[in-house]
Amino acid sequence: MFIVERPEVLVxxxxxxxxxxxxxxxxxxxxxxxxxxxxxPGAFAHVPGRVDENLYAVLTDYESDHxxxxxxxxxxxxxxxxxxxxxxxxxxxxxVQSLTVEAHGPMPQALIEAWQQVWRHTESGGIPARAFxxxxxxxxxxxxxxYLAVLPSPAGQGRDRVQA
Numbered sequence: 307m308f309i310v311e312r313p314e315v316l317v318x319x320x321x322x323x324x325x326x327x328x329x330x331x332x333x334x335x336x337x338x339x340x341x342x343x344x345x346x347p348g349a350f351a352h353v354p355g356r357v358d359e360n361l362y363a364v365l366t367d368y369e370s371d372h373x374x375x376x377x378x379x380x381x382x383x384x385x386x387x388x389x390x391x392x393x394x395x396x397x398x399x400x401x402v403q404s405l406t407v408e409a410h411g412p413m414p415q416a417l418i419e420a421w422q423q424v425w426r427h428t429e430s431g432g433i434p435a436r437a438f439x440x441x442x443x444x445x446x447x448x449x450x451x452x453y454l455a456v457l458p459s460p461a462g463q464g465r466d467r468v469q470a
Contacts, residue, residue, distance in 0.1 A: 307407055307427070309434060312442065312453045314401035317362045318353055319381015320344055321395045326372060337378060344380040352391055357383040363443035364397050371438055372425055399440050402455045410449035417443075417450050424454060 320343050328334040343349065344361060362383055369375040379397050387396035405427075409420035428436055434456035442453040 307405055307423075309456065310404055310406050310453070312399075312401055312404040312406075312455075315357075315362070315383050315399045315442070316385070316387060316396060317364050317379060317381045317399060318384050318387055318390060318394050318396045319350070319362070319364075319379045320393065321377055321379040323367070323375055323377045325375050340378065340380050350382045353382055353384060353394075354389070355385040357385060361445040363445065364399055365441040365443075366397060366399075366439070368438040371436075372428055397440075399442050402437070402439070403434075403458060404442075404453040405434060405436070405456050407452040407454070408449060409452065413450070420450065420452055424452065 320340055322336040322340045324336045329337050350356070360383065362379075362381055364379040364381075365376050366379070367375075367377040379395060381394065384396075390396055405424075407420045407424055409416040424436075426432075437455040437457050439455045441455055444451045444453070
């Protein structure tokens with residue numbers, strides 16, 4: 307885990323509101339359907355101004371912490387949201403100080419293990435503390451990079467390694 311300054315990004319995609327408890331119950335889980343929709347061939351072919359070929363998952367509107375409700379948007383990064391395709395939403399992910407975690411290996415297991423590492427950090431009172439404002443997953447050919455917004459840390463922490 308490292309602390310970095312995450313740049314701002316604009317993401318357009320499909321959204322659901324859920325909780326981690328609901329996602330643990332296959333009969334109530336909404337994220338598999340969201341990812342199936344977003345991962346369908348050509349799902350974002352009609353989105354103008356794409357920045358790259360990555361898929362982005364934005365976790366935002368946290369009710370409280372990792373145990374409360376949150377909104378997840380799965381989509382693509384764009385330059386501007388002049389016209390949104392029907393059924394999609396846009397969200398501006400602010401540039402903030404973030405804790406990064408990399409997930410490499412067979413998916414989705416590597417991503418699940420990365421989130422478990424994040425939850426252990428959170429539950430143990432790890433520093434820096436998560437802000438629970440807007441978090442970002444960047445899904446690319448080599449794996450997934452998680453960017454978790456954190457509360458401001460003392461000057462000079464920059465790209466310091468964080469003990470998990």
